[in-house]
Amino acid sequence: xxxxxxxxxxxxxxxxxxxxxxxxxxxxxxxxxxxxxxxxxxxxxxxxxxxxxxxxxxxxxxxxxxxxxxxxxxxxxxxxxxxxxxxxxxxxxxxxxxxxxxxxxxxxxxxxxxxxxxxxxxxxxxxxxxxxxxxxxxxxxxxxxxxxxxxxxxxxxxxxxxxxxxxxxxxxxxxxxxxxxxxxxxxxxxxxxxxxxxxxxxxxxxxxxxxxxxxxxxxxxxxxxxxxxxxxxxxxxxxxxxxxxxxxxxxxxxxxxxxxxxxxxxxxxxxxxxxxxxxxxxxxxxxxxxxxxxxxxxxxxxxxxxxxxxxxxxxxxxxxxxxxxxxxxxxxxxxxxxxxxxxxxxxxxxxxxxxxxxxxxxxxxxxxxxxxxxxxxxxxxxxxxxxxxxxxxxxxxxxxxxxxxxxxxxxxxxxxxxxxxxxxxxxxxxxxxxxxxxxxxxxxxxxxxxxxxxxxxxxxxxxxxxxxxxxxxxxxxxxxxxxxxxxxxxxxxxxxxxxxxxxxxxxxxxxxxxxxxxxxxxxxxxxxxxxxxxxxxxxxxxxxxxxxxxxxxxxxxxxxxxxxxxxxxxxxxxxxxxxxxxxxxxxxxxxxxxxxxxxxxxxxxxxxxxxxxxxxxxxxxxxxxxxxxxxxxxxxxxxxxxxxxxxxxxxxxxxxxxxxxxxxxxxxxxxxxxxxxxxxxxxxxxxxxxxxxxxxxxxxxxxxxxxxxxxxxxxxxxxxxxxxxxxxxxxxxxxx
Numbered sequence: 001x002x003x004x005x006x007x008x009x010x011x012x013x014x015x016x017x018x019x020x021x022x023x024x025x026x027x028x029x030x031x032x033x034x035x036x037x038x039x040x041x042x043x044x045x046x047x048x049x050x051x052x053x054x055x056x057x058x059x060x061x062x063x064x065x066x067x068x069x070x071x072x073x074x075x076x077x078x079x080x081x082x083x084x085x086x087x088x089x090x091x092x093x094x095x096x097x098x099x100x101x102x103x104x105x106x107x108x109x110x111x112x113x114x115x116x117x118x119x120x121x122x123x124x125x126x127x128x129x130x131x132x133x134x135x136x137x138x139x140x141x142x143x144x145x146x147x148x149x150x151x152x153x154x155x156x157x158x159x160x161x162x163x164x165x166x167x168x169x170x171x172x173x174x175x176x177x178x179x180x181x182x183x184x185x186x187x188x189x190x191x192x193x194x195x196x197x198x199x200x201x202x203x204x205x206x207x208x209x210x211x212x213x214x215x216x217x218x219x220x221x222x223x224x225x226x227x228x229x230x231x232x233x234x235x236x237x238x239x240x241x242x243x244x245x246x247x248x249x250x251x252x253x254x255x256x257x258x259x260x261x262x263x264x265x266x267x268x269x270x271x272x273x274x275x276x277x278x279x280x281x282x283x284x285x286x287x288x289x290x291x292x293x294x295x296x297x298x299x300x301x302x303x304x305x306x307x308x309x310x311x312x313x314x315x316x317x318x319x320x321x322x323x324x325x326x327x328x329x330x331x332x333x334x335x336x337x338x339x340x341x342x343x344x345x346x347x348x349x350x351x352x353x354x355x356x357x358x359x360x361x362x363x364x365x366x367x368x369x370x371x372x373x374x375x376x377x378x379x380x381x382x383x384x385x386x387x388x389x390x391x392x393x394x395x396x397x398x399x400x401x402x403x404x405x406x407x408x409x410x411x412x413x414x415x416x417x418x419x420x421x422x423x424x425x426x427x428x429x430x431x432x433x434x435x436x437x438x439x440x441x442x443x444x445x446x447x448x449x450x451x452x453x454x455x456x457x458x459x460x461x462x463x464x465x466x467x468x469x470x471x472x473x474x475x476x477x478x479x480x481x482x483x484x485x486x487x488x489x490x491x492x493x494x495x496x497x498x499x500x501x502x503x504x505x506x507x508x509x510x511x512x513x514x515x516x517x518x519x520x521x522x523x524x525x526x527x528x529x530x531x532x533x534x535x536x537x538x539x540x541x542x543x544x545x546x547x548x549x550x551x552x553x554x555x556x557x558x559x560x561x562x563x564x565x566x567x568x569x570x571x572x573x574x575x576x577x578x579x580x581x582x583x584x585x586x587x588x589x590x591x592x593x594x595x596x597x598x599x600x601x602x603x604x605x606x607x608x609x610x611x612x613x614x615x616x617x618x619x620x621x622x623x624x625x626x627x628x629x630x631x632x633x634x635x636x637x638x639x640x641x642x643x644x645x646x647x648x649x650x651x652x653x654x655x656x657x658x659x660x661x662x663x664x665x666x667x668x669x670x671x672x673x674x675x676x677x678x679x680x681x682x683x684x685x686x687x688x689x690x691x692x693x694x695x696x697x698x699x700x701x702x703x704x705x706x707x708x709x710x711x712x713x714x715x716x717x718x719x720x721x722x723x724x725x726x727x728x729x730x731x732x733x734x735x736x
Contacts, residue, residue: 020050021057021382046524061691065094068103076103097161100239126158127169128199136195137186146169147185152284153178161341172200181284183207210261212285215270215277218253254324260299261291265712271296328415352653359385360509365410368456369435373406374399380534381406384509389531391489391510395538395547395686396652400511401625404485405431407509408465409454416503417467423599424606424625425450425467428487432465447474470497477502486510486530488624490645493529501529513652514645517682542687548655551662552683554692556669560586563637563666566695568594569663574632578616580650581637590617590637624649627656636665642675644682651683 012020021033035047068074068370073093080089081104086617090097134141145168152176157166188201195203222300233355252258252273260270268277299306314320364385373381377399384390384407392400402533410413419425432439432452440453450467466481468474470491489512491497510530511549516523527533541547557563564586571577571594581587584600599606600619605643610616610626618626623646628634634654640646647665654660665680672680672692684690 010050011045012056017053017057019057021054021059024050024054024057024059026051026061066099074103074107076658078107086161092157098511109193126172128172128175130168130170132171133175135492136198137188137191141188143185147178147182152182152185159654175199176204177609179204182280183286184211184264184280206266208286208288210287210289210291211264211268211281212259212283213262213268213277213280214257214259214282215273215275217270217273217274217277218251220277239394258299260295261287271299272302288582293691331580353443358388359411360387363411364414365462366411367406368454368462369405371402371435373402374546376541377546383555384507384532386707388506389508390397391512391515391526391530391533392433392535393512393533395541395655398535398541398547398648398653400513401431401487402427404487404509404511405435407483407507408463409436411483412463414464414466414480415483415485416476416479416481416505417465418470418487418492418497418500420470420624421621422469422599422627423606423610423621424487425469427626428452428467430474430607447472449474464624468500470494470500472500476500477504480504482506484508484530488528489513489526490514490516490518490523493518493525495642498525514648517645517648517680519643519645537685548660549688550651550654550660551634552665552688552690553650553662554665554672554680554690556672556692556694557666558697559668559696562695562697564589564593565667565697566636567637569698570633570635571596574661575614575630576630576659577615577635578622578628578631578633578653579615579635579637580622580653582639583619584619586638587617587619620646622653624652626653629651630659631657632661634663636679638666639676641677642678644678647679647682651688652664 031050031594033049041047086097086101090100130141130144133144148155156169159166174722188204191201258272270277301308301313312320381403392403394400407562433438436454437457438455442451454463454467456462485505489510492501508530515526515533542549557566566581579590587598596615596617597609598617601621631654636650651663654663680690
């Protein structure tokens with residue numbers, strides 16, 4: 001007996017070991033009985049110590065050890081290991097279960113060691129366990145079990161001793177039959193060499209391209225759902241605040257399921273409810289023929305109470321529906337973004353709400369404005385007259401607003417002009433007042449509307465322009481206009497503004513340099529709402545010099561305070577600077593620190609302040625459409641996350657200036673490289689040269705000790721400290 005064995009059984013005396021040896025016979029039941037009896041006498045005694053104690057007490061086995069020296073027995077063991085249970089093989093070979101089990105493990109270990117450097121998986125026979133299939137294919141064992149429960153995959157279960165879970169085996173033949181009927185279960189063409197060799201996957205046919213799936217989502221069964229919208233912090237504890245969403249549509253499960261075609265190896269999403277659908281085809285229907293979009297479009301149309309057939313939209317009676325009626329259905333009756341999404345699918349098939357005819361040449365009158373179009377502008381304007389609907393997408397400073405002025409003054413009648421902000425509205429009025437022979441401005445409330453009457457040189461009324469903002473709640477669909485001008489038309493697909501596309505107009509002109517830059521993908525709607533895009537390729541405009549190629553500088557700073565300091569440095573270096581920021585708090589800080597006006601949504605006489613100020617801070621109201629003549633530098637201080645539209649539009653404010661030097665973007669390292677890199681890349685993609693530098697932080701000096709705003713409030717005459725220094729208000733302002 002080894003020293004280790006003696007140490008392990010030292011808790012039992014020799015007499016106790018002798019007593020155990022008298023009852024020991026090597027059987028499992030006997031070992032269990034002895035261990036239960038002795039563990040009460042010797043607490044902590046382990047079960048395996050019973051057998052060692054018996055050997056120490058003189059026990060010798062009476063069983064005759066039968067050596068494994070017959071190759072026929074080993075071959076029988078390998079061939080029948082998965083076909084017969086362990087007890088059945090032990091009985092057939094005249095051996096114990098443990099002997100059969102241990103020897104099979106030795107044979108398997110020797111075989112695995114021989115094939116250790118091979119990519120081939122060697123297995124007994126042509127059967128694999130569920131665990132083997134998981135390892136080879138990457139499909140989880142629970143999913144394989146699900147295939148078996150659905151009776152899609154034939155398998156065999158082999159029982160085990162003592163009630164253990166049976167082992168499930170799948171033959172290669174059964175696997176091939178399953179993959180032929182359900183090729184969506186596993187993309188065997190992309191399997192690695194190991195799996196292809198072991199499962200003989202190369203003999204399978206090419207998988208089909210499309211599968212038929214069914215959405216059985218019951219998410220809307222109650223037609224309402226609570227959605228967490230943020231944290232609620234009461235006096236006791238923090239919890240989630242929720243809002244109840246109500247649904248008008250019946251769930252897909254309530255309709256008995258919604259069937260549609262999807263690509264075989266892509267996760268399908270229901271075109272009706274938007275829910276993720278089971279990957280696998282319930283009916284096992286597959287095809288290589290492209291089913292097209294008709295079925296998906298029909299499902300989308302059904303959400304609107306319509307049908308899609310043979311490339312046309314039909315109502316419930318089977319009558320063809322015109323595009324304007326479709327838009328009315330989508331955007332009316334309180335429909336929200338879900339209806340807009342459905343409409344986006346439909347217009348992809350060729351729907352449009354714009355007119356198809358151009359402007360009759362007899363309706364185009366002489367120019368009464370005190371400006372003439374450039375040849376390139378004249379060409380674009382002629383395109384509008386020929387088509388009757390167009391979206392001018394040229395770069396900033398091309399003169400898109402000039403095209404709108406021409407359209408609304410050379411075509412007589414009542415026109416509609418939609419603008420983004422009140423600042424944009426005042427600028428349009430400013431241009432009309434300066435360029436037209438005579439104008440009369442009429443302001444109205446409830447609903448808020450500004451009408452501009454334009455008269456020709458003889459004093460006759462040429463046109464009336466009704467100006468609304470995109471935020472108006474007026475029912476524009478009830479009115480009728482000749483020309484509909486949509487300034488900054490990228491705002492039109494927004495959640496509130498999209499219903500204004502219902503306005504009845506003979507001709508439409510959209511204007512925006514960022515028509516298709518919307519992050520939500522709704523930019524694709526614009527060409528259907530106001531006409532095809534013209535001039536969206538800026539390269540010819542930049543190369544010809546029609547549009548200024550303003551240098552762009554990205555200055556990296558340490559933090560927000562460093563941004564404020566850099567703004568101060570730029571204010572001292574240049575005569576006219578416009579700072580654009582997102583946060584009202586930042587704007588007020590810059591206003592107080594440097595004594596320059598801050599223009600935001602609640603500022604009165606915004607345009608007058610902007611025009612009268614050499615330096616100014618603008619909130620989001622000045623992002624788009626505002627011309628800044630005489631400005632040298634614009635500063636993008638902070639923005640709306642990674643908005644590409646805002647970044648490009650802010651650059652455009654400087655492109656209208658004759659004294660432009662460069663556009664500056666202030667960003668921290670985190671903003672530039674981790675969070676908002678898209679703001680810079682959007683500008684670079686448009687063809688502008690972008691340089692980057694790191695701002696060094698200067699030491700505090702006397703100019704930063706007292707701000708101009710503070711100097712105005714605390715006069716030296718009333719402050720002994722300032723009076724002793726001899727500072728004066730004018731000197732402080734000049735220094736700052």
